[in-house]
Amino acid sequence: MVKQTYSVEFKEQALLKVFHRGSRTIGSVADELNMNVMTLKNWMKGAAASTRGDGSGHAKRPEDWSLEERLLALQQSHGLVDEALNAWCRERGLFVHHLEQWRADFCAAGGTGGRRESAQEVRELKHANMQLQRELNRKEKALAEAAALLVLQKKYRALFGDEAE
Template sequence: MKPKYSEAFIGQARVKLLSRGERTIQSVAQELNVNYYTAKNWLKPSVTAKVVGSVAKEKRPQDWSAKEQLIALYKTYGMSGESLNAWCRENGLFAHHLTSWEGAFCTQSQSPSQTVELRAFKDEIAQLKRDLSRKEKALSEAAALLILQKKFRALWEDEAK
């Protein structure tokens, strides 16, 4: 008989249960859509030893490539409720991973390194524009001073005659 939850799901749920802070096991179990006693049983040392060995072999959600994430989103498109949770358990994921992946695919058109480079280029362009504006102002001021100097000389030359 196939277990209801994959060992990867149990491992991730256990991590979530152990790092729950002030929250109760009951609230975390409800969030995971798991029975309270099942979640409590996962915290026992005998279950912990069994799960820890297998979790190291399983792939974490952050280890999924973009292609694998897209395939997972394709397979789960249209699923909801228990069918989605069952698929997630089989693959060692939570539904919120799929939601965050979908958001990343919808909003992120560039890789983070490209975004950093783009930001650096924008900053450099802004700095160059400020420098150009400052230099144009200095140049127009110098031109105005030259014109005034010529007019002043012309005025004194007229008086000297």
């Protein structure tokens, strides 16, 4: 059996056709292009792996996207509805509710990334609280020691005060 080789242009056109096939099956697209279904599926896997590995930020979890990437995603998806929006989200590993949350965050926080900054603020406040608790404990111990010394001093004077005079 002779191995068929395809040009880069043919491969790109075949991938475009299969990714925009609508309700048709991959097999029907492969038959139309007169090629093996598994070859086409392997090309699809390779294309998906290359888009994940190109560093475009689309392989990351939605919470790992930077503010700039989130804003760009909101701009790119603006105006898309239903199937087009869902397809756009699938390509980038997102759900529509992620876009809605990002839009709400930008509107509410003025684009300052509310959650991330508030989490850091909470950490800083917890650290400050721990330091204050340590200082309070130290001062309480010092106060208890001073009170004990005063009590001992009174007892000493009561026992030996008459002899000392």
